[in-house]
Amino acid sequence: MAHVGLTGPGGQPLVLPVAFARDGERVLIHGSTGSRLFRRLAAGEPTCLTVTVLDGLVVARSAFESSMQYRSAMVLGRCTALRGPAKRAALDAITDRLLPGRLVDVRPPTRRELAATLVLALPLDETSVKVSTGPPADPPADAALPVWAGVVPLRERAGAPVPAPGLDPDIPVPDYVRRWRR
Numbered sequence: 001m002a003h004v005g006l007t008g009p010g011g012q013p014l015v016l017p018v019a020f021a022r023d024g025e026r027v028l029i030h031g032s033t034g035s036r037l038f039r040r041l042a043a044g045e046p047t048c049l050t051v052t053v054l055d056g057l058v059v060a061r062s063a064f065e066s067s068m069q070y071r072s073a074m075v076l077g078r079c080t081a082l083r084g085p086a087k088r089a090a091l092d093a094i095t096d097r098l099l100p101g102r103l104v105d106v107r108p109p110t111r112r113e114l115a116a117t118l119v120l121a122l123p124l125d126e127t128s129v130k131v132s133t134g135p136p137a138d139p140p141a142d143a144a145l146p147v148w149a150g151v152v153p154l155r156e157r158a159g160a161p162v163p164a165p166g167l168d169p170d171i172p173v174p175d176y177v178r179r180w181r182r
Contacts (some may be wrong), residue, residue: 002051004029006040020051021090021097026121027075028082028090038118042081049075049122057152060136061145067132069151074128079120087119101176156182 005015014037018029027049031038041047056069082090091109095102109117136149158180161173 002027002029002049004037004041004047004049006037006045006047008037019094019098020049021093022124023090023093023121025124027124028094028119028121029079030091030094030117030119033116033118035118038120041079041120042118044078044080046076046078047122054154055133056154058132058134058136059148059150059152061138061142061147061149065136065138065142067136069134069153070130070132072130074130075122075124076126077122079122082119082121087114087117090119090121091117099176099180101174105174 002018002020003015004018005013008014016031016035016037018031021028029049033039050072052070052072054068054070058065058067058069060066088109092103095106135151138149161177163169163171163173
């Protein structure tokens, strides 16, 4: 998941979680044409998009030295709205990133659905990547304290698929759903 933000009216920061896909040297996101935030992004307001994966908790002998293991990326810039075939290709790219293989089963979007969706591209011209790894960095004076220290690894995993209400029980769970991994 990514978070996209901008400064709203009166200087109020606004941040929204969004699905995303990387497409070469740009990031693709989509949202409702009714969203004030997305309309402002489409108009070229400066934005910041971030993606973070939490890999672990770093447990030090002091609260001050405790931390997290993570991988994060930040993109600064201005979005452009995609239209026509580029818009449709971007929606397909986002769908395929979320659940590779899904496009073969779903119906294409209707004209009305396409009209209700803004698809934006944010170039990767200004980016920053930060990675935090390793064990706690306890100062030597803390090393002798009788307090457990180490790393608690965190993993994301898919649970068992839950069918939609009313789904015909004879429709099998597709392989791309059963095999999904981050």
